[in-house]
Amino acid sequence: MARRPLLGTLGIIVALLALAVLQLRGIATVPPLGSTLDPTTGAFNLGARAALPTSATIHPAGIPAAVTISYSTQGIPDLHASNERALWYAMGYLEARNRLFEMDLIRREAGGQLSAVLGPSYLTSDLFELRLGLIRTAEANFQALPSADKEILEIFSNGVNAARAYDISHHQLPVEFRLLNYTPAPWTPVDSMLVQGYLTQTLDYSQNPVDYSILVGHLGFQRTMDLFPVIAKNQQEPYDPGPYHFHHTTPTDPPTTVTPSLLDSLQSLANMSTKLPPGAIHSFSNSNNWAIAGDKSTTGNAIVAGDPHLNQTLPAVWYWVNAHAPGVSFAGVTVPGLPIILIGRNHWIAWSETDVQNQSTFFYQETTSKAHPGDYLLRGRWVPFTDYDYTVQVKGGTSQHLVVQTTTNGPIITIHGVKVAVDWMGAAVSKDFASLMGILHATNWRQFTAALSIWRAPSQNFVFGDRHGNIGLISAGDYPILRARDPWLVMNGNDGTRIVGSIPNSEIPQSYDPRSGFVFSANQRPVSADYPYYLGTSFNFFSNGYRADEIHSFLTAHQRVTPTEVAHLQNSVTDYLATQLVPWLVRQFNGVHSTPAVEEAVTTLRHWNGSMGTTSTAASIWWTFLGDDISDTFEPWFRYYHVPEPSGSSLVVNQLNAPLVEDLQYLDINDPANPFFTPPTSRFHRDAGTVAREALTQAVASLARRLGDQETTWHWDRLHFREFPSLSGVAGLGYGPRGSSGDAWTVDAADGGLLSEAGPSWRMIVAFGDRGVAIYPGGQSENPLSSWYENQIPDWFDGHYLPFGLGPQPSIATWRLEPSR
Numbered sequence: 001m002a003r004r005p006l007l008g009t010l011g012i013i014v015a016l017l018a019l020a021v022l023q024l025r026g027i028a029t030v031p032p033l034g035s036t037l038d039p040t041t042g043a044f045n046l047g048a049r050a051a052l053p054t055s056a057t058i059h060p061a062g063i064p065a066a067v068t069i070s071y072s073t074q075g076i077p078d079l080h081a082s083n084e085r086a087l088w089y090a091m092g093y094l095e096a097r098n099r100l101f102e103m104d105l106i107r108r109e110a111g112g113q114l115s116a117v118l119g120p121s122y123l124t125s126d127l128f129e130l131r132l133g134l135i136r137t138a139e140a141n142f143q144a145l146p147s148a149d150k151e152i153l154e155i156f157s158n159g160v161n162a163a164r165a166y167d168i169s170h171h172q173l174p175v176e177f178r179l180l181n182y183t184p185a186p187w188t189p190v191d192s193m194l195v196q197g198y199l200t201q202t203l204d205y206s207q208n209p210v211d212y213s214i215l216v217g218h219l220g221f222q223r224t225m226d227l228f229p230v231i232a233k234n235q236q237e238p239y240d241p242g243p244y245h246f247h248h249t250t251p252t253d254p255p256t257t258v259t260p261s262l263l264d265s266l267q268s269l270a271n272m273s274t275k276l277p278p279g280a281i282h283s284f285s286n287s288n289n290w291a292i293a294g295d296k297s298t299t300g301n302a303i304v305a306g307d308p309h310l311n312q313t314l315p316a317v318w319y320w321v322n323a324h325a326p327g328v329s330f331a332g333v334t335v336p337g338l339p340i341i342l343i344g345r346n347h348w349i350a351w352s353e354t355d356v357q358n359q360s361t362f363f364y365q366e367t368t369s370k371a372h373p374g375d376y377l378l379r380g381r382w383v384p385f386t387d388y389d390y391t392v393q394v395k396g397g398t399s400q401h402l403v404v405q406t407t408t409n410g411p412i413i414t415i416h417g418v419k420v421a422v423d424w425m426g427a428a429v430s431k432d433f434a435s436l437m438g439i440l441h442a443t444n445w446r447q448f449t450a451a452l453s454i455w456r457a458p459s460q461n462f463v464f465g466d467r468h469g470n471i472g473l474i475s476a477g478d479y480p481i482l483r484a485r486d487p488w489l490v491m492n493g494n495d496g497t498r499i500v501g502s503i504p505n506s507e508i509p510q511s512y513d514p515r516s517g518f519v520f521s522a523n524q525r526p527v528s529a530d531y532p533y534y535l536g537t538s539f540n541f542f543s544n545g546y547r548a549d550e551i552h553s554f555l556t557a558h559q560r561v562t563p564t565e566v567a568h569l570q571n572s573v574t575d576y577l578a579t580q581l582v583p584w585l586v587r588q589f590n591g592v593h594s595t596p597a598v599e600e601a602v603t604t605l606r607h608w609n610g611s612m613g614t615t616s617t618a619a620s621i622w623w624t625f626l627g628d629d630i631s632d633t634f635e636p637w638f639r640y641y642h643v644p645e646p647s648g649s650s651l652v653v654n655q656l657n658a659p660l661v662e663d664l665q666y667l668d669i670n671d672p673a674n675p676f677f678t679p680p681t682s683r684f685h686r687d688a689g690t691v692a693r694e695a696l697t698q699a700v701a702s703l704a705r706r707l708g709d710q711e712t713t714w715h716w717d718r719l720h721f722r723e724f725p726s727l728s729g730v731a732g733l734g735y736g737p738r739g740s741s742g743d744a745w746t747v748d749a750a751d752g753g754l755l756s757e758a759g760p761s762w763r764m765i766v767a768f769g770d771r772g773v774a775i776y777p778g779g780q781s782e783n784p785l786s787s788w789y790e791n792q793i794p795d796w797f798d799g800h801y802l803p804f805g806l807g808p809q810p811s812i813a814t815w816r817l818e819p820s821r
Helices: 010-023 043-050 084-111 120-132 134-144 147-169 175-180 189-204 208-219 221-227 260-273 432-441 445-452 546-557 563-570 576-587 596-606 617-640 660-670 688-707 793-797
Strands: 056-058 067-072 077-081 288-292 303-307 309-311 319-325 328-334 343-345 349-355 361-365 375-378 381-384 386-392 400-407 420-424 460-466 471-476 480-482 499-502 510-512 518-521 721-724 735-739 758-760 763-767 772-775 802-804 811-817
Touching (some): 077 084, 084 134, 084 147, 084 175, 084 189, 134 189, 189 432, 208 221, 208 260, 208 361, 288 460, 288 546, 303 460, 303 563, 328 432, 343 763, 432 445, 445 460, 460 518, 471 518, 518 546, 546 563, 546 576, 563 763, 576 617, 576 660, 596 617, 596 688, 617 660, 617 688, 660 688, 763 802
Parallel strands (some): 056 811
Antiparallel strands (some): 067 077, 288 518, 303 763, 349 460, 721 735, 772 802
């Protein structure tokens, strides 16, 4: 059930916040509470920061020119600046007044500085981030930017620091700083690059080659590739199906041997990875988007829709803003810490993003020797590591000294045993910020794609629509060309990097004004199997395609699409896999005697339409059956070959593990006698139908134990919940768990299984010539006492939207930011 409302008497809230320090994960010492309880400067002063803004004239230090900020009833600001410099300053001021603690937390996590304020339990995260090197990349990225973009980030930082100074002088720093007993450092342009880098890491950094090599070490190469193939076995719906008028030579380098010593190191790395904060490693597929051409929409204009799926927290990852200055006007969402929107619209175009899911992380086993300390072998020569020294401050503990060794293949990421280096596309110097600035000013497809031509990481499917009815989709990013035959495994570092180039921009997946009248992406493989370049595999590099199948089916079936139908699709909880596999499952019981409870379940499934609605009994039966069916089929093989199952690892056998769910779908329907249905130690042959009948019997018994004997009470929302945890780690400041519809494969995705903490982080529909709408699950303020803390969640849950566009909205207050006289 949903948690109790936060708002109560101020005394109760103060007590909760004072107690929060004891609940914050990783804090070793309680800060002095005297200042926290001071009625002027401490927690009792929360009301001033929590109060909704009132109209005022403010003179922040260093503002270049006047800016007017009007707040809507939902807390959405509308900025009107005298010039662009003032606009970027105001963006920094505004974000810091509303999300300063969130901004500080993100830069600390990305920069390896959480332990200094949260204690020793965050040391694993800090050491990992420093090894990976986001701080080194952020510094290099800032230096690589054009001078004009550097200036924007500097002006933005000035705005952040003006807000920080205001909060300090008025004793209104967010309560988390007071509870943790520290003052945030001034903001710098490199901090903004850290925020951008951490978002890239969340979407792009994966350790699947580690998992692949562990699987090969236990299952063998051929069996691993049978279960986790490069090209998925089920039907896919690529948005760029070809034909492709270019060719590429297939790499021929031999496969890498997974030795016992390498396997031990990789399993240690996999175990360490499960101890990192959510989002540190990309672990689920993200997002839907699509665009409908003017001649296929009822409005006669393009419709652009997007709903990026990310970890859902309070405060939310996004901050909604409308902004205007001479020469630029936009509306959409930014990540606090950045001065520009990542998803949204201007006067001429609209865009949204999904993750391409191509392989962007590569691992190399480095050769070392006691006879050559401090060196590694590169093309037959011993060369020295490049070392970076860090001192990690630990609150309540001893400072840690860390030496990060780097190679031509990247930094050493392993902790014990064989040294393994990681080459991650997000670590390469990029001008992605400049690319986003170009999008803000683009007016057509040519300018849009020109801006994206310098985009590197994370590789993103950028959907596009313009006010003239044109649509497009391009998978912008850096796609390595490798000479390794099996780059999805840990490779031999002695040969040097296996990356020999990048796919030319003209040959990356893309589509403009296709005959179908629509483009779409849902993390499915964007191209067909005959695309001549390697992009990735079916093992967590691409989604299983069920969301894409549902979107494609819907858009194909509608000759003309209305904005209302687009909203219906965005909130769809139809499980496409269920619509394909449940009829097959029902047929397995034809002429088979079963218990009354199982027969009742079969009857329920026979009349089900595949909707994962909150009150659906069939949804509970289906999801429980699917988990049992996959486990019964594949887990005996994993146990027999001693495949480890670190908690939270992608190696765990369940229905969330792509591509095992794709394997099961294909084998059930096309190869029911496949040997995988018979456990390796069994003397009795099993087929797909036998395993499915046993799995449904198990599922019915499991549901009866958990929810009672009456099938009519097995509602999906008694099993399945969504939760939005607080970034502070205090359970009482989050939202949920709340019983919910959907699952991991529905368009309205609930990633993560029965308790979902990830899903649509922002829903946006831009219908040119009509009213746009949007919503996100959270609120504009990070203050738990503010009525703008979680105010959009109820509407988001119910599939409702708020108005979204460039025009003015009714305001409750206006700030006038002016230079000092």
